[in-house]
Amino acid sequence: MRLVLLLTTALACLAGFVPQGALAASSAEYIGVNAQPLMKDATIDTTRWDTYYAQLEAGRMGISRLQVSWHTTELTAPVNGVHTYNWNFGGSTSRDSVDYAIASFAKRGIRAAPLFAGVPSWASKNTYRMTSANYPDFAKFIAAFATRYGPGGAFWAERPELPYLPPYDYEIWTEANSTNFWTGTPNPPEYAAAMKVIQPALKAAQPKSVLLASLGWENINTYLDAFFAAGGGDAIDGIGFHPYAPHAPAIMSLVTGLRSKLRALGKPGFPIMITETGQPVVYTGNGAASAGIGRVTDAARAATQSFAADALARSNCQVEQFLAYGITGSETNKEPISEGFMGVLRHADGVPFLTGAALQRASLRWAEQVAAGNPAKDTLKLCGGNTEDSKLLPLGLVLTKSGATCVVGRVTYDGNPIEGARLEFQATGRATYSQEINAYGRAEVCLTDGPPTETFDVIAKIPNAGRSAVYRCDLPVTGCKEVMPPPIPPGSQPTLNDTGNGDDPTTTPGEVLCDCGGNARQVPTEIKACSWTAALTVSRPTRLKAGTKSAIVARGRLACAGQPSKQKFRFVVAVRKKVKKGKKAKDTKIRVVTLQSNRTVKFTVTAKVKKGDELVLLHSVAKKPKTILPRLRATAVLKAPGPYKKPKAKKK
Numbered sequence: 001m002r003l004v005l006l007l008t009t010a011l012a013c014l015a016g017f018v019p020q021g022a023l024a025a026s027s028a029e030y031i032g033v034n035a036q037p038l039m040k041d042a043t044i045d046t047t048r049w050d051t052y053y054a055q056l057e058a059g060r061m062g063i064s065r066l067q068v069s070w071h072t073t074e075l076t077a078p079v080n081g082v083h084t085y086n087w088n089f090g091g092s093t094s095r096d097s098v099d100y101a102i103a104s105f106a107k108r109g110i111r112a113a114p115l116f117a118g119v120p121s122w123a124s125k126n127t128y129r130m131t132s133a134n135y136p137d138f139a140k141f142i143a144a145f146a147t148r149y150g151p152g153g154a155f156w157a158e159r160p161e162l163p164y165l166p167p168y169d170y171e172i173w174t175e176a177n178s179t180n181f182w183t184g185t186p187n188p189p190e191y192a193a194a195m196k197v198i199q200p201a202l203k204a205a206q207p208k209s210v211l212l213a214s215l216g217w218e219n220i221n222t223y224l225d226a227f228f229a230a231g232g233g234d235a236i237d238g239i240g241f242h243p244y245a246p247h248a249p250a251i252m253s254l255v256t257g258l259r260s261k262l263r264a265l266g267k268p269g270f271p272i273m274i275t276e277t278g279q280p281v282v283y284t285g286n287g288a289a290s291a292g293i294g295r296v297t298d299a300a301r302a303a304t305q306s307f308a309a310d311a312l313a314r315s316n317c318q319v320e321q322f323l324a325y326g327i328t329g330s331e332t333n334k335e336p337i338s339e340g341f342m343g344v345l346r347h348a349d350g351v352p353f354l355t356g357a358a359l360q361r362a363s364l365r366w367a368e369q370v371a372a373g374n375p376a377k378d379t380l381k382l383c384g385g386n387t388e389d390s391k392l393l394p395l396g397l398v399l400t401k402s403g404a405t406c407v408v409g410r411v412t413y414d415g416n417p418i419e420g421a422r423l424e425f426q427a428t429g430r431a432t433y434s435q436e437i438n439a440y441g442r443a444e445v446c447l448t449d450g451p452p453t454e455t456f457d458v459i460a461k462i463p464n465a466g467r468s469a470v471y472r473c474d475l476p477v478t479g480c481k482e483v484m485p486p487p488i489p490p491g492s493q494p495t496l497n498d499t500g501n502g503d504d505p506t507t508t509p510g511e512v513l514c515d516c517g518g519n520a521r522q523v524p525t526e527i528k529a530c531s532w533t534a535a536l537t538v539s540r541p542t543r544l545k546a547g548t549k550s551a552i553v554a555r556g557r558l559a560c561a562g563q564p565s566k567q568k569f570r571f572v573v574a575v576r577k578k579v580k581k582g583k584k585a586k587d588t589k590i591r592v593v594t595l596q597s598n599r600t601v602k603f604t605v606t607a608k609v610k611k612g613d614e615l616v617l618l619h620s621v622a623k624k625p626k627t628i629l630p631r632l633r634a635t636a637v638l639k640a641p642g643p644y645k646k647p648k649a650k651k652k
Contacts, residue, residue, distance in 0.1 A: 172211070
């Protein structure tokens with residue numbers, strides 16, 4: 001898996017002919033995950049896999065990607081042309097047992113979408129390198145899998161107690177247009193040659209199988225030109241696509257671009273299976289203002305992934321799968337390219353993060369619409385045409401005043417802040433002004449000089465895919481009222497209220513958010529939208545002796561969503577004593593510190609503390625506030641395992 005965040009910002013809406021067959025996804029088995037991170041994680045016992053799969057079952061996420069490794073299944077070379085495969089390698093609960101993996105899926109109603117990779121040592125010295133001499137044996141391995149696990153396969157006859165869920169999609173290797181291809185270099189003719197050997201072997205074993213070329217978004221157009229020129233287009237049935245991008249409009253843009261290319265190559269009806277897509281996130285804290293520059297919050301990722309999944313399922317792009325990467329992650333830096341922070345279920349116990357919960361809801365919505373027969377006639381025209389307004393997906397929009405002629409918009413999807421939407425400002429006689437929404441779900445629009453007007457309209461949009469209600473605001477800004485409701489397509493809809501996950505639902509305990517206004521200008525205190533944060537860390541809590549008076553070295557930080565600002569505010573530093581459950585805690589004031597926006601201030605506190613006490617950083621608002629900040633609080637729990645060690649004096 002290659003994670004490269006594409007800095008695409010506009011949704012490419014391709015007008016023109018929509019070929020027959022290029023319709024919305026056709027099955028309720030649409031949203032799922034990549035299970036490889038769970039299966040490779042030795043810290044999670046295989047007997048616990050069911051805990052994670054139960055969450056997929058709860059969300060009717062009935063299709064998941066599974067890596068089937070040739071190098072662990074056929075350890076010895078064929079003898080006289082006879083191949084021996086060990087489908088239960090390592091035992092009945094081994095993480096390398098294909099039988100166990102397929103059975104674990106089926107128990108929870110999950111169909112496997114297999115990915116085939118890995119070269120045994122008898123065929124190559126390098127597990128991830130293959131030559132044309134290996135293609136026939138590799139093809140026989142894939143066909144043997146299809147014979148055992150496909151429709152009518154021996155595995156299902158051996159396990160009649162399991163739900164019958166044979167796989168149909170067969171993805172070969174991963175991202176052939178990247179350096180992950182087995183030659184080590186993207187080589188379209190070689191990949192085409194491999195497919196020409198694999199296709200007849202697979203079709204002989206399972207005539208209804210779907211053979212997928214695995215492609216990332218990088219250089220996909222030039223790669224497909226060469227692949228088709230070498231005859232690869234006639235040797236496959238579809239594309240396993242990996243549209244990694246910073247937000248939903250960019251993901252959709254990559255898909256519409258691929259559909260346009262397939263039309264040009266004479267394959268307008270080829271299905272597109274999104275077999276990998278996702279983002280690394282921060283599970284606590286504010287995250288980056290854009291996924292293009294760093295890890296965003298889990299809430300922002302939840303909106304990105306659920307909107308893209310919902311929109312592409314309902315589009316005329318014939319996207320048949322949407323598999324998130326991945327089911328879980330270590331939540332550490334031990335994996336490359338932040339892959340440990342891409343899990344949608346919590347590593348410790350499989351509980352869904354916000355993204356996992358959003359994908360569950362999206363999958364249930366889709367399954368409901370499939371059952372009702374709505375999707376085929378309620379498509380979004382992303383891959384050609386103009387979507388009817390009533391069939392757009394609904395975006396949430398909350399406006400707050402940020403000046404006499406300015407408003408800040410907070411845009412959400414399914415209760416989460418959605419990056420990449422556009423906040424549009426419209427007024428009679430004025431040009432339309434558009435501002436991109438950041439990963440906090442926020443943007444500001446202001447009336448500029450021009451013909452006089454008494455009102456202006458504000459709307460949030462994702463072209464051809466979603467829109468919010470339309471609000472009309474008075475000038476100067478005193479209030480805004482809804483003049484057009486958001487669209488309400490058939491079926492269950494995402495919530496539009498603003499009481500869900502806020503700007504950043506994953507802030508650490510004690511962080512409270514408030515508004516600092518566009519470009520860090522002072523704004524009225526009545527604005528309730530949020531982007532100010534206060535944070536506190538304690539650098540030497542382990543050197544405190546319980547019950548004694550000793551120094552605590554602390555650091556406080558005030559930030560305004562990464563915006564430049566020189567504003568300073570006074571904060572009270574207090575100790576909150578640990579109390580018994582049910583008792584009310586009290587803060588004992590110790591000192592006062594002044595924090596400046598986007599600066600870390602180091603200070604020392606002297607106090608009697610015990611293990612479990614908290615150090616509190618508090619900004620209090622007077623009855624007649626002199627600053628724009630409402631009440632901010634940040635805390636750090638203290639530990640006291642040993643005596644405080646006084647630093648040695650430096651020798652002169």
